[in-house]
Amino acid sequence: MPLPSAEPIGLPAPAWLLQALLVLTFSLHLIPMTLTVGGTLMALYSEVAARLSADGSGYRQLAQRLWRLLPTITAFTITLGVAPLLFIQLVYGKFFYPASVLTAWSWLGVVPLLLVGYGMLYAQSMGNQAARWRPWAGLAAALSFLGVLAIYVSTMSLTTQPGVWRDMYAASQGGTHWHFELPRALHVLCGAVAMAGGLAAVIGHGAPEAKFGRLARRFGLAWAAAGVILQIPAGLWFYNTLPSRDGLLLPLVIAAGGLGLVGLLAFLLAGVKERRPSMAWMGLFGLTLGAVALAVQRHLVRQAALSPNITAADWKLSPQWDVFGIFAVLLVLTIGLIGYLFVRFLRAPAQAERKRTDAHQMRVG
Amino acid sequence: MSYPLWEVPYLGGGLLIAIVAIVHVFISQFAVGGGLFLALATRKAYQNRDTQWLDYLRHHSRFFVLASVLFGAVTGVGIWFTIGLIHAGATSSLIRIFVWGWAIEWCFFLIETSAILLYYYGWDRVDARFHQLLAWVYCGASFLTLAVINGIVSFMLTPGAWLENGSFWSGVFNPGYLPQLVMRTGASLALAGIYGLVTATWRAHPNLKERLVHWCSKFVLTAFALFPVGAIWLLCVVSPLSRELALGAAAPVAIMNGMTMILSVIILGAAYFGPFRRPAQTSVTFAMVMLALALLTTGGAEWVREGIRKPFIIYDYMYSNGVYADQQKDPKGIMATAVWSVYGAVDKAPTQVAAGEDVFRLQCAECHTVQGYNGVTPLVKGWTQAFASDQIDRLNMLKGYMPPFMGTPAERDALAAYLVQLNAKEAEIYAAAQR
Numbered sequence A: 001m002p003l004p005s006a007e008p009i010g011l012p013a014p015a016w017l018l019q020a021l022l023v024l025t026f027s028l029h030l031i032p033m034t035l036t037v038g039g040t041l042m043a044l045y046s047e048v049a050a051r052l053s054a055d056g057s058g059y060r061q062l063a064q065r066l067w068r069l070l071p072t073i074t075a076f077t078i079t080l081g082v083a084p085l086l087f088i089q090l091v092y093g094k095f096f097y098p099a100s101v102l103t104a105w106s107w108l109g110v111v112p113l114l115l116v117g118y119g120m121l122y123a124q125s126m127g128n129q130a131a132r133w134r135p136w137a138g139l140a141a142a143l144s145f146l147g148v149l150a151i152y153v154s155t156m157s158l159t160t161q162p163g164v165w166r167d168m169y170a171a172s173q174g175g176t177h178w179h180f181e182l183p184r185a186l187h188v189l190c191g192a193v194a195m196a197g198g199l200a201a202v203i204g205h206g207a208p209e210a211k212f213g214r215l216a217r218r219f220g221l222a223w224a225a226a227g228v229i230l231q232i233p234a235g236l237w238f239y240n241t242l243p244s245r246d247g248l249l250l251p252l253v254i255a256a257g258g259l260g261l262v263g264l265l266a267f268l269l270a271g272v273k274e275r276r277p278s279m280a281w282m283g284l285f286g287l288t289l290g291a292v293a294l295a296v297q298r299h300l301v302r303q304a305a306l307s308p309n310i311t312a313a314d315w316k317l318s319p320q321w322d323v324f325g326i327f328a329v330l331l332v333l334t335i336g337l338i339g340y341l342f343v344r345f346l347r348a349p350a351q352a353e354r355k356r357t358d359a360h361q362m363r364v365g
Numbered sequence B: 001m002s003y004p005l006w007e008v009p010y011l012g013g014g015l016l017i018a019i020v021a022i023v024h025v026f027i028s029q030f031a032v033g034g035g036l037f038l039a040l041a042t043r044k045a046y047q048n049r050d051t052q053w054l055d056y057l058r059h060h061s062r063f064f065v066l067a068s069v070l071f072g073a074v075t076g077v078g079i080w081f082t083i084g085l086i087h088a089g090a091t092s093s094l095i096r097i098f099v100w101g102w103a104i105e106w107c108f109f110l111i112e113t114s115a116i117l118l119y120y121y122g123w124d125r126v127d128a129r130f131h132q133l134l135a136w137v138y139c140g141a142s143f144l145t146l147a148v149i150n151g152i153v154s155f156m157l158t159p160g161a162w163l164e165n166g167s168f169w170s171g172v173f174n175p176g177y178l179p180q181l182v183m184r185t186g187a188s189l190a191l192a193g194i195y196g197l198v199t200a201t202w203r204a205h206p207n208l209k210e211r212l213v214h215w216c217s218k219f220v221l222t223a224f225a226l227f228p229v230g231a232i233w234l235l236c237v238v239s240p241l242s243r244e245l246a247l248g249a250a251a252p253v254a255i256m257n258g259m260t261m262i263l264s265v266i267i268l269g270a271a272y273f274g275p276f277r278r279p280a281q282t283s284v285t286f287a288m289v290m291l292a293l294a295l296l297t298t299g300g301a302e303w304v305r306e307g308i309r310k311p312f313i314i315y316d317y318m319y320s321n322g323v324y325a326d327q328q329k330d331p332k333g334i335m336a337t338a339v340w341s342v343y344g345a346v347d348k349a350p351t352q353v354a355a356g357e358d359v360f361r362l363q364c365a366e367c368h369t370v371q372g373y374n375g376v377t378p379l380v381k382g383w384t385q386a387f388a389s390d391q392i393d394r395l396n397m398l399k400g401y402m403p404p405f406m407g408t409p410a411e412r413d414a415l416a417a418y419l420v421q422l423n424a425k426e427a428e429i430y431a432a433a434q435r
């Protein structure tokens, strides 16, 4: 196996701490990431449904709400993706760099795809509401994000399989390899659909307008149910492809599935008829916890696959506790500051929002 | 040489990095300088209750969001992906040294992204004081991202005391830190002013345009008090070899250096005689031309910064091809020791030329393509086997900006055979065409 030799410079913190930060920040990335992918698919669906159905106003409104939220959600997908990328290069660089070089062109393709997908979201949220190009821009965004998802699956799964590298590199040094795994991708996609469903349900339970609220609640419940239920075969398929299945793995998978079902149950209890925002938030929270359990499980699978190839020299330590301390304090302050800014923003009178809904209701009424 | 080389046809890795980096630096410096621009302009608009300014800012902030959180952030991810692919070894070293620096920068990045999005969505929603606060938070956080990343980027050129003590703080606050910070701050302000000129001449209400254009020009003029100071200061702290490269030893680098200076003077003059003295006459075309000149200047400056670091990727620590500065030649040779050698030894390769190609990949291809940018084929035109072997032996002495050859005599000869046949093919094609 062509494994890079150990780096001469030691790790700036113990591996367990870096792994914990990796899993933590990846979990934080996972939440907006699934909402970005699922939300874009859902907004596209609503956009098309609004045009095809006789009374499309509910769908139109759902699409608008989603398009307005998605740029911000995607901004957090990207900013929160940066941190796990940093930590994965640090702890698993020996595996990550070769896998990314083997798949270099597709890996680099993430950048233009992000520009297109994310750019289209801004076009949707800033552009004219009635424009004819909307469904096409939505389609471009959805395809771009699905492409990004597929690329991540390809490169990240190759990271855990150093056994296949040598033949790949001998065959081509041009970075043109591709290592897509369908069950792994479906597993993420089902999660994305479920999370988007949760988001729609939350929007629906919070919406003052009765008709739109009911549509969003019903629609959200349907997507959440579809995502969670389809995850069962998809997850089992993925689980079966894993090289090792010992230890905590099965309990975690069961926990994740259980949390998903609990989330779903909360949406069912929240119901379609009445507005029960707190119950809907609980549902979304349950789904999120399920996703986090899966992130932990994913990490254990990787660690199990790679540990035979990790030596003590790889994880040699030359700690920088002082700088780490500054980071830790700053992170707490950052979360506090961002929280403060968001809360103050959300409490602002929202005149614009009201003006817009008034105008809308006048048009509808 | 632990990591596989990615062969990028025609462009080569170096040019690929340069393209992505120039675009990113151009946008992100604007995003940093634009923070101060936005904060000051917002304050001015609210203080004077000037609805025309506010209207202008509303438009400007839309472009600004697109530039910072869309293009700035995504191309930033892009530059990071690219260096990881081209210089995995150096990226890995940098991350091991500076991960907490990057983590700190990431906090500022989170703050800046949140603040600018809330600012943008806050029009008609939040009160004037909170709106100004958001602009100032953005301004502070984005400057701090620059202040942190500048430590890591300047480190690569002037690692200073870190080479002896390995300390994070020596690395960040290296001898080039302040000069580069001054330069980058200047460039950021200039770009913010120029960008402001574009949106002002394009979208602003005619009553407002004159005042606004004049105001923007002040950003550009202030910047030029900073930029040259930083540049000259930097030249004083870099290694003697780097200084020579910038001032003439390597023609392309020196020409680019000169061009950057001339362009800066042109921009300065244009800003003074145009928008500052005659704001009313400034047109959007004029502003666009200034923007284009600024892009060229940014590109040139980045180019020079990369150019004077040769032959290192991290000065005095790691060569561009991933070989450590203190690495001893291994008697087993590079094909046996490099993990990603395709054949593992000269005599295991099907032909000597195939072995040479493998050596080329391990030693040279990080900077040279075969046919394209910095292509080796024209560089070795007319070389014979014996001459090539001799040159390879003295690679680092002949040209100060190449790393030493780390291979065995057999690997050297294989590389020579590979290089010589590159033009033989051409000669054959040429001869065939003549026939």
Ligand code: HEM
Binding pocket: A022, A023, A026, A029, A033, A036, A037, A074, A077, A078, A079, A080, A081, A082, A083, A084, A085, A086, A088, A114, A145, A148, A149, A150, A152, A153, A154, A156, A157, A184, A188, B077
């Ligand atoms: C819309 C944009 C994005 C999508 C759809 C997306 C999707 C994904 C997916 C599907 C995975 C799991 C891959 C697998 O292991 O099978 C993943 C992991 C990851 N993503 Fe993202 N991603 C996006 C943006 C980003 C960005 C911009 C970054 C970094 C700058 C990033 C950093 C990461 C990292 C580091 C991991 C792996 C973490 C680990 O293995 O522990 N992502 N992403």
